[in-house]
Amino acid sequence: MKIYTGRGDEGMTDLRNMARVSKTSARIEAYGTVDEANALIGVIRPSGHDDIDEHLRAIQNHLHVIQADFADPDDDSDVPRIDESDVDELESWMDGYDDELDPLTSFILPSGSEPGAKLHHARAVVRRAERRAVQLAASDPINVEAIAYLNRLSDALFVFGRVVNKREGVPEESPTY
Numbered sequence: 001m002k003i004y005t006g007r008g009d010e011g012m013t014d015l016r017n018m019a020r021v022s023k024t025s026a027r028i029e030a031y032g033t034v035d036e037a038n039a040l041i042g043v044i045r046p047s048g049h050d051d052i053d054e055h056l057r058a059i060q061n062h063l064h065v066i067q068a069d070f071a072d073p074d075d076d077s078d079v080p081r082i083d084e085s086d087v088d089e090l091e092s093w094m095d096g097y098d099d100e101l102d103p104l105t106s107f108i109l110p111s112g113s114e115p116g117a118k119l120h121h122a123r124a125v126v127r128r129a130e131r132r133a134v135q136l137a138a139s140d141p142i143n144v145e146a147i148a149y150l151n152r153l154s155d156a157l158f159v160f161g162r163v164v165n166k167r168e169g170v171p172e173e174s175p176t177y
Helices: 027-046 051-071 084-096 114-139 144-167
Strands: 012-014 020-022
Touching: 020 144, 027 084, 051 084, 051 144, 084 114, 084 144, 114 144
Parallel strands: none
Antiparallel strands: 012 020
């Protein structure tokens, strides 16, 4: 199978059902931004923290599922879907780090160690993916659990960034106003 087909040279691409759509459509923007987030998480792994890396690997699989879900306008039952248990898993991981982190008393700047700063960067990209998914949902029905997952994932990446920075001895910095 060749990687290139030339079918996208005129700014159109195929969805799962082989419908042709513009590469600027809300659907392509949504799953393309999820793809960007997934690739960025791949840059972070390995982070140097086995537990974080295990979570990130699972998250990358979940993001791949969301991409397939968003690429399917027909709500095909054969396509895997994110569900409430996946959102619950993110919450469980975050709760597991509560004892390791100091309570937040203010906003913090997205920075720190190399993996910590990259996790904060990934959080921002996931927030954009969430906005693109919400935009898609305004015009087309999609799996609402995928939106909830992206929302919770940005929180999880924030927590992971804090955990990594704390473990690496990098203090959190608050913005000055």
